[in-house]
Amino acid sequence: MVEFYDSKFIDVDGDALSYIMDPNPGWANVKDCGNFPCTAPLNVLFTFTDSIFEGSRPRWATPDFQIIANNSGFAPYIDSCEPSEDMNAYVCEEEKLGVLLFESEDDDMKDRSMQPIYVSKQGTEMSNKLNSMMDHVWDGFYSGQIRMSRFGSIIEGSRGSVYDLTFTGTPAKKMRFLMNGLSRTMGATLRIAYPGAESRSIVKDGTIVEMNQWDEGLSQYGEIKQRFCGENRYIGVQNILEFYITANCTLHIQPRDAIQTLVRMEWTMAEFFADGGTTSFVDRLTASLGIHASQVKIVSVYEGSLVATTT
Amino acid sequence: MGAWGFFPTSEVRFHHMTMIDNREGFGASLEISGAAAYEGSLIMLMDNKIYGETEVTDCPEDGSYCKVFDKSGFLMSGASEHGKSLMPQMSSALPMYKIKSIGSWGGVQRNYRNEFYNFKKTTA
Numbered sequence: 439m440v441e442f443y444d445s446k447f448i449d450v451d452g453d454a455l456s457y458i459m460d461p462n463p464g465w466a467n468v469k470d471c472g473n474f475p476c477t478a479p480l481n482v483l484f485t486f487t488d489s490i491f492e493g494s495r496p497r498w499a500t501p502d503f504q505i506i507a508n509n510s511g512f513a514p515y516i517d518s519c520e521p522s523e524d525m526n527a528y529v530c531e532e533e534k535l536g537v538l539l540f541e542s543e544d545d546d547m548k549d550r551s552m553q554p555i556y557v558s559k560q561g562t563e564m565s566n567k568l569n570s571m572m573d574h575v576w577d578g579f580y581s582g583q584i585r586m587s588r589f590g591s592i593i594e595g596s597r598g599s600v601y602d603l604t605f606t607g608t609p610a611k612k613m614r615f616l617m618n619g620l621s622r623t624m625g626a627t628l629r630i631a632y633p634g635a636e637s638r639s640i641v642k643d644g645t646i647v648e649m650n651q652w653d654e655g656l657s658q659y660g661e662i663k664q665r666f667c668g669e670n671r672y673i674g675v676q677n678i679l680e681f682y683i684t685a686n687c688t689l690h691i692q693p694r695d696a697i698q699t700l701v702r703m704e705w706t707m708a709e710f711f712a713d714g715g716t717t718s719f720v721d722r723l724t725a726s727l728g729i730h731a732s733q734v735k736i737v738s739v740y741e742g743s744l745v746a747t748t749t
Numbered sequence: 750m751g752a753w754g755f756f757p758t759s760e761v762r763f764h765h766m767t768m769i770d771n772r773e774g775f776g777a778s779l780e781i782s783g784a785a786a787y788e789g790s791l792i793m794l795m796d797n798k799i800y801g802e803t804e805v806t807d808c809p810e811d812g813s814y815c816k817v818f819d820k821s822g823f824l825m826s827g828a829s830e831h832g833k834s835l836m837p838q839m840s841s842a843l844p845m846y847k848i849k850s851i852g853s854w855g856g857v858q859r860n861y862r863n864e865f866y867n868f869k870k871t872t873a
Contacts, residue, residue: 439857445865
């Protein structure tokens with residue numbers, strides 16, 4: 439992300455204001471980026487604030503604007519962005535553009551691939567395909583086959599934005615997230631689907647941010663209201679982590695030593711509680727698993743047929 | 750190219766410089782890794798004047814020479830985890846502005862009060 443303030447453009451043609459290169463197709467090889475070119479050039483963001491134009495000027499000249507890459511998976515879906523063929527870029531008037539950075543914090547951060555990762559905004563056809571860092575570890579003629587699982591994605595964080603991050607590889611257990619942006623009010627809910635049942639926690643400033651309160655109406659943890667950076671919930675069974683991130687806020691994901699599950703029983707509520715209810719259920723469950731009863735928590739019992747949601 | 754620096758530090762500032770007729774533009778790269786990279790790093794270019802086309806043409810009418818290149822005022826700056834030595838020892842180390850290392854976590858480039866003069870779609 440590159441920020442310009444109080445820039446002055448004197449006799450600068452609109453077509454000459456910038457040029458953003460496409461990723462080199464030649465990067466798509468085992469030694470550099472793998473099956474497809476690295477994607478950093480497609481996710482750059484130039485922001486211009488309080489600019490002044492004199493003499494000949496672009497027809498779109500305005501004090502505040504942004505320039506983003508010709509990223510077919512992102513730029514066409516931002517209403518205020520117009521393509522500029524000569525710049526190989528889009529010119530925008532959207533203050534809530536930013537760059538989402540995230541990386542693996544696992545021990546195998548340089549050895550295991552998670553890409554391609556698709557960043558998609560719900561309600562649009564957006565699909566920004568991300569690759570990780572290029573392999574720069576050269577030992578003479580050979581590459582090191584070491585690539586950092588670090589990703590940058592252009593993002594638009596207007597109120598209500600919800601993005602799905604679809605990992606085609608297994609997501610890292612521990613991850614770091616940061617959203618860079620100039621707007622204080624920008625933010626987005628991010629959703630990550632995990633292939634396993636292990637729950638996840640969000641950590642902010644070294645402290646675990648508790649999940650939203652249980653919602654009896656939804657029969658799961660309350661939905662993300664975008665109230666503060668770090669607001670989160672883990673949707674059990676579906677194994678989806680949802681969290682809200684705002685501009686210039688750093689969050690970490692770490693495994694939560696818990697499995698959230700849902701048990702459906704052919705039983706009436708009356709029969710269930712007449713037979714000991716949640717206490718007996720926990721006793722029987724823990725006895726069969728060979729674990730202590732304190733390790734199971736029932737967060738809700740509801741009819742539907744009879745369902746007990748446990749952690 | 751214009752002035753370019755590569756520094757093992759968390760912040761660099763280029764200011765009150767004048768660049769004329771540059772092919773690759775100017776800017777800076779930082780070398781910063783480990784815990785320091787997460788504390789933030791900054792490249793600041795401010796109060797510079799950057800000229801594109803000038804009275805000196807790239808192809809004078811007398812035909813004495815003609816060297817037409819794309820011209821850039823700024824080249825995008827960046828921060829990386831490692832760098833190359835001042836004296837490249839292998840062919841892949843060139844050109845110097847290509848650092849060839851993993852990009853750092855937190856590099857930010859801020860530019861204040863820079864002036865750009867006479868950049869055209871095609872060079873003269």
